[in-house]
Amino acid sequence: MRRRASLVLLALAVFCAAMAPTLRWYAFPRLAKIPPNQYQETVLEARPATLLDYSTLKAEKVDKITIIQTLKGNVEESRRIERDAGRDVVVWDALAYVTGPDGKMVSKVPERYVFDAHTQDPVHATGESVDGDPVRREGIEFKFPFLTEKRDYQYFDAQTRTAAPIHYKGTRTFRGMEVYYFEQTVPWTRVPMPKTMPVKGITPKILADSGLTRWYTTKRMFWIEPITGAPVNGEEIHKEELRNAKALMGRDTLTVFAGHVKMREDYLESIGEMVSSNRLMVLMLVSYVPWSLTVLALLLLALALWLEARSRRPAPEPPPAPAPTPVSAPL
Numbered sequence: 001m002r003r004r005a006s007l008v009l010l011a012l013a014v015f016c017a018a019m020a021p022t023l024r025w026y027a028f029p030r031l032a033k034i035p036p037n038q039y040q041e042t043v044l045e046a047r048p049a050t051l052l053d054y055s056t057l058k059a060e061k062v063d064k065i066t067i068i069q070t071l072k073g074n075v076e077e078s079r080r081i082e083r084d085a086g087r088d089v090v091v092w093d094a095l096a097y098v099t100g101p102d103g104k105m106v107s108k109v110p111e112r113y114v115f116d117a118h119t120q121d122p123v124h125a126t127g128e129s130v131d132g133d134p135v136r137r138e139g140i141e142f143k144f145p146f147l148t149e150k151r152d153y154q155y156f157d158a159q160t161r162t163a164a165p166i167h168y169k170g171t172r173t174f175r176g177m178e179v180y181y182f183e184q185t186v187p188w189t190r191v192p193m194p195k196t197m198p199v200k201g202i203t204p205k206i207l208a209d210s211g212l213t214r215w216y217t218t219k220r221m222f223w224i225e226p227i228t229g230a231p232v233n234g235e236e237i238h239k240e241e242l243r244n245a246k247a248l249m250g251r252d253t254l255t256v257f258a259g260h261v262k263m264r265e266d267y268l269e270s271i272g273e274m275v276s277s278n279r280l281m282v283l284m285l286v287s288y289v290p291w292s293l294t295v296l297a298l299l300l301l302a303l304a305l306w307l308e309a310r311s312r313r314p315a316p317e318p319p320p321a322p323a324p325t326p327v328s329a330p331l
Contacts, residue, residue: 006311009304016297020290028285032146033117034090036078042069042267046259051100054199059255065106067261068097071142081114081125088117107194111158113141120145120229130158131195139163144229146282148180155184159191159216166220174223174232175272184220191216215241227282230275233268236261
C-alpha cells in the first residue's frame with residue numbers, strides 16, 4: 001500500500017514540476033494580452049499654460065489647458081486584421097482632444113494604432129494612421145510591453161510620425177509602487193498642421209499657402225509599472241510654434257501652445273487601482289503559481305521518497321516465544 005501511494009505522489013510531483021515552466025514560458029506569453037474591447041479615458045492638464053488666441057493672433061497666459069485622451073478598442077477591425085495577420089491583434093482608435101480654459105476645442109487629433117496583443121509590437125495594416133495620414137509605426141506607443149525591461153525602447157511620436165529612443169532612467173517609487181522611469185526628448189521638429197483648426201474658415205492649406213510652418217518639441221516622461229507595462233503616470237513639457245509668420249502676423253515666431261502637461265489627480269488614482277489589479281493577474285501566471293507548483297513538487301517528491309524508504313525497511317523480527325512453564329507432578 002505504501003509503494004502505491006509513493007508512486008502516486010511521485011507522479012503528482014512530476015506533473016507539478018512540468019506545469020511550473022509550462023505556465024511561465026508557454027502559457028504566459030499566450031494568455032497575457034490586451035483585450036480587444038478595452039476602453040480607457042485619461043484627462044491631463046497644463047496649469048498654467050500659454051495658448052495662441054486666434055482672434056488676436058497673440059499668445060496669452062491661461063489658467064489651464066485640458067487634454068482628454070481616449071483609447072477605444074475596435075473589435076471589428078481587430079478581427080478583420082487577425083484573419084490576415086494570423087495572430088492576436090488589438091486596434092485602438094485614439095483621440096487627443098484639447099480644450100482651452102473656456103472649454104472650447106483647441107485641437108483634436110485622431111489616431112488608429114494597430115499592435116500585437118501580447119508584445120505590443122506594431123502590426124502594419126490598412127487604416128494605421130495619425131490625423132487621417134497613413135503611417136507605418138515603428139516602436140511602441142501608449143503602453144510598454146509586459147515585463148518591461150531596464151533598457152531603452154523605440155517610442156512612436158504622433159506629432160513627428162517617427163520613432164525615437166525613450167531612455168530608461170532608473171527605478172523609482174511612485175505612490176508606494178516600484179516603477180521604471182523613462183524619458184524622451186523630441187528636439188524642435190517641423191510637423192504637419194492639424195486637420196481640424198479651432199477657427200472656422202482656417203484650414204491647413206490656407207496656413208501652408210501663407211508660408212507658415214508648425215514646429216514642435218517635447219520632453220516626455222513615463223512612470224511604468226514593469227510587470228504590466230502600464231504607465232501609472234505620464235507628463236510632458238510641451239511647446240508648439242508657428243514660424244515664418246512675420247508677413248502675416250507681424251512676428252516671425254508665435255507660440256501656439258506651451259505648458260507642463262500632467263495627469264489629473266482623480267485619474268492618477270483610478271489608473272493606479274486598475275494597474276494594481278492587473279499586476280496581480282500577471283504575477284499569478286509569471287511568478288506566484290509557477291513558484292508554488294515548484295515548491296509543491298519538491299514537497300510531494302520528498303513525501304514519495306519517504307514513503308518508499310519506509311516500504312523497503314525489513315519487517316521487525318517477531319519477539320521470542322516465552323519459555324514453557326514447568327509442570328510439577330502432584331504429590
